[in-house]
Amino acid sequence: MSNFYSDNPDLAWYVERGVDWAPLVELTEFLHRSPDGFKDARSAVEAYRDVLNLVGELAGDVVAPRAARIDREGVRLVDGEGQVSAPFAEIFEQLGALELHGLALPRELGGQNCPLTVFFLASELMARADLSVMTHFSFHGPMAMAMLAYSWAEGSTTFDPATATITRTRFADAIEEIRRGAAWGAMDITEPDAGSDMAALRTTGTLGEDGQWRLDGQKIFITSGHGKYHFVIARTERAGDPEDPFAGLGGLSMFLARAYEDGEGGRRRFVTIDRLEEKLGHHGSPTASLVFEGTPAELVGQRGEGFKLMLTLMNGARVGVGFEGVGVCEAALRLARAYAAERRSMGKTIDRHEMIADYLDEMETDLLGLRALGVQCAVEVELAQKGGIVLATGLVTDPEEKRRREADVKRHSAHARRLTPLFKYLASEKAVQMARTAIQIHGGVGYTKEYGAEKLLRDALVLPIYEGTSQIQSLMVMKDTLTGIMKEPKRFATRVAQARWHAATARDPLERRVARIQGLARSAEQHLLTRTVADKGRQVVGEPVAEWAKHLKGRWDPKRDFAYAMLHAERLTQLLADEAVAELLLGQARRDPERRVILERYLERAEPRARHLYERITTTGQRLLESLAGDREAERRVG
Numbered sequence: 001m002s003n004f005y006s007d008n009p010d011l012a013w014y015v016e017r018g019v020d021w022a023p024l025v026e027l028t029e030f031l032h033r034s035p036d037g038f039k040d041a042r043s044a045v046e047a048y049r050d051v052l053n054l055v056g057e058l059a060g061d062v063v064a065p066r067a068a069r070i071d072r073e074g075v076r077l078v079d080g081e082g083q084v085s086a087p088f089a090e091i092f093e094q095l096g097a098l099e100l101h102g103l104a105l106p107r108e109l110g111g112q113n114c115p116l117t118v119f120f121l122a123s124e125l126m127a128r129a130d131l132s133v134m135t136h137f138s139f140h141g142p143m144a145m146a147m148l149a150y151s152w153a154e155g156s157t158t159f160d161p162a163t164a165t166i167t168r169t170r171f172a173d174a175i176e177e178i179r180r181g182a183a184w185g186a187m188d189i190t191e192p193d194a195g196s197d198m199a200a201l202r203t204t205g206t207l208g209e210d211g212q213w214r215l216d217g218q219k220i221f222i223t224s225g226h227g228k229y230h231f232v233i234a235r236t237e238r239a240g241d242p243e244d245p246f247a248g249l250g251g252l253s254m255f256l257a258r259a260y261e262d263g264e265g266g267r268r269r270f271v272t273i274d275r276l277e278e279k280l281g282h283h284g285s286p287t288a289s290l291v292f293e294g295t296p297a298e299l300v301g302q303r304g305e306g307f308k309l310m311l312t313l314m315n316g317a318r319v320g321v322g323f324e325g326v327g328v329c330e331a332a333l334r335l336a337r338a339y340a341a342e343r344r345s346m347g348k349t350i351d352r353h354e355m356i357a358d359y360l361d362e363m364e365t366d367l368l369g370l371r372a373l374g375v376q377c378a379v380e381v382e383l384a385q386k387g388g389i390v391l392a393t394g395l396v397t398d399p400e401e402k403r404r405r406e407a408d409v410k411r412h413s414a415h416a417r418r419l420t421p422l423f424k425y426l427a428s429e430k431a432v433q434m435a436r437t438a439i440q441i442h443g444g445v446g447y448t449k450e451y452g453a454e455k456l457l458r459d460a461l462v463l464p465i466y467e468g469t470s471q472i473q474s475l476m477v478m479k480d481t482l483t484g485i486m487k488e489p490k491r492f493a494t495r496v497a498q499a500r501w502h503a504a505t506a507r508d509p510l511e512r513r514v515a516r517i518q519g520l521a522r523s524a525e526q527h528l529l530t531r532t533v534a535d536k537g538r539q540v541v542g543e544p545v546a547e548w549a550k551h552l553k554g555r556w557d558p559k560r561d562f563a564y565a566m567l568h569a570e571r572l573t574q575l576l577a578d579e580a581v582a583e584l585l586l587g588q589a590r591r592d593p594e595r596r597v598i599l600e601r602y603l604e605r606a607e608p609r610a611r612h613l614y615e616r617i618t619t620t621g622q623r624l625l626e627s628l629a630g631d632r633e634a635e636r637r638v639g
């Protein structure tokens with residue numbers, strides 16, 4: 001018997017002490033009051049612990065032992081339908097029977113009303129057992145939650161304030177089917193010529209004279225795309241300004257399409273599965289190429305809102321992918337540690353050799369930091385999302401309380417926006433790095449299929465690609481950082497001064513060290529901003545002075561004006577992720593002195609990294625940028 005929850009003291013620390021459950025329980029229960037609801041946070045946490053134990057057991061006893069077979073047997077396209085392997089199907093039968101797809105769904109919709117944070121912690125457990133199982137699991141409950149969230153947002157969910165329950169919601173039938181495990185959802189964005197660049201999407205949504213929307217086009221790489229419910233992003237309006245690379249985003253709308261209908265005459269398909277991808281890893285998860293030809297669909301939200309709605313869905317999904325990464329890191333560390341404790345070389349087990357001991361120590365330190373970032377990110381996302389829904393229900397009438405809640409939502413939304421791309425980036429990259437180190441620690445057998453280390457790496461490599469690549473996360477971080485400073489320069493100046501002051505005067509030496517990382521991060525940001533403004537400034541030289549303000553305030557061309565910042569976006573993301581982890585671990589150490597040792601370990605690794613990143617951001621890149629600018633100029637002349 002193995003239980004992936006009870007064998008993990010760091011994860012249990014969050015459940016028992018690390019997470020402030022009270023506001024999460026308050027919001028979750030506030031929205032869905034019921035006689036069998038929890039009266040206080042303590043009784044709620046007992047139930048959450050039970051759920052995590054159940055998932056931990058399932059992951060350890062049912063999923064992990066089947067992982068190698070799932071990897072070997074993969075998926076097949078049979079008579080136009082996606083078919084998963086027998087062990088994969090068995091796992092999903094059990095997940096359905098245990099009603100785990102309803103984990104975070106409201107009680108009145110048949111769910112268990114757990115916070116999303118509990119779902120995310122459960123995700124880590126499942127991903128540690130098998131990434132492809134976790135991925136398919138995440139296209140169940142979270143898709144039903146997305147249906148509910150969209151319905152709230154467009155006003156098609158009705159809520160009775162007297163009983164604090166949902167009385168009607170637009171996608172109730174689909175939600176119920178998913179909750180039972182009889183169906184699942186998919187998120188259809190990518191097309192052959194449009195991946196990261198969503199403005200280039202070509203699939204169309206057309207409104208017929210009969211009032212029915214129909215979809216035409218091809219979507220590729222659709223995870224769990226052999227399923228029934230598809231959120232499809234399609235073009236309904238023509239792109240505006242041809243000079244603006246983002247104009248195409250405004251013409252996108254969101255649809256819900258049913259891929260098939262099962263009736264007495266059998267299955268009738270509205271979406272064709274062209275093929276299932278043959279991939280490097282992640283073999284249990286079907287990745288489908290889909291053809292839409294006059295596929296009937298329902299518009300979700302308003303026309304032209306597609307990009308905004310898809311981002312809402314993707315932001316939650318990015319946190320989910322982050323936890324998939326944490327699970328892979330945990331698996332890699334355990335595999336490597338167990339092997340290193342057994343394998344002998346030159347008179348001792350290899351974990352006693354300094355370099356291997358250092359690898360293992362770094363893996364563990366990184367994992368502890370990563371989990372701190374993930375849990376905080378999950379909590380912020382949930383507080384922002386549920387706080388917003390509570391305000392939308394009209395349940396809060398007292399003006400003072402309303403103001404307080406609005407301020408809370410604003411604060412948590414800002415934190416969630418800051419932490420989400422950092423977490424998605426760091427977790428994905430660390431998963432790949434740790435899986436690769438696990439192979440190295442295994443030596444020759446790491447390169448064979450015997451121990452499962454190579455499977456971990458093959459699986460992990462998808463994490464920095466789907467749900468927005470690592471580069472796209474970095475661009476988001478960079479954009480938010482620069483626009484944040486430009487919008488509030490005084491606040492930035494205060495943060496610079498605070499970091500300097502704390503680095504010099506804080507009584508706690510660990511706090512001084514965290515402040516030094518903050519100082520390096522602010523200096524790097526300052527450098528990037530100064531360079532960006534200076535580059536833009538150079539363009540106005542030669543223009544009449546009266547035109548300068550127009551150029552500086554006018555539209556910025558992302559291809560040209562942010563070149564230096566974009567070049568260093570990933571390095572800044574790494575630095576800001578280390579800063580965020582250090583801050584969170586400092587907060588933990590203040591509340592619980594036992595956590596000080598984790599902060600010390602993390603700082604020992606993060607401080608030299610931060611200095612190195614700062615150095616690279618401020619001293620490299622000029623040669624490459626000049627060469628790119630030269631190419632652009634040549635292209636312009638030819639064009």
Ligand SMILES: Cc1cc2nc3c(=O)[nH]c(=O)nc-3n(C[C@H](O)[C@H](O)[C@H](O)COP(=O)(O)OP(=O)(O)OC[C@H]3O[C@@H](n4cnc5c(N)ncnc54)[C@H](O)[C@@H]3O)c2cc1C
Pocket residue numbers: 186187188189190194195196197220221222223224279282287462465466467468469470471472475
């Ligand atoms: C297993 C798997 C499952 C997937 N599941 C889904 C799914 O369920 N739904 C769905 O819609 N899609 C899915 N995808 C698609 C995935 O989201 C895309 O592959 C991803 O967004 C990258 O798009 P692309 O492949 O077109 O690469 P491109 O966008 O062509 O990018 C290629 C490379 O260029 C980089 N790049 C692109 N633009 C920039 C830029 N401006 N600056 C710097 N670097 C840049 C990228 O980071 C990447 O390294 C899945 C992919 C895989 C492999």
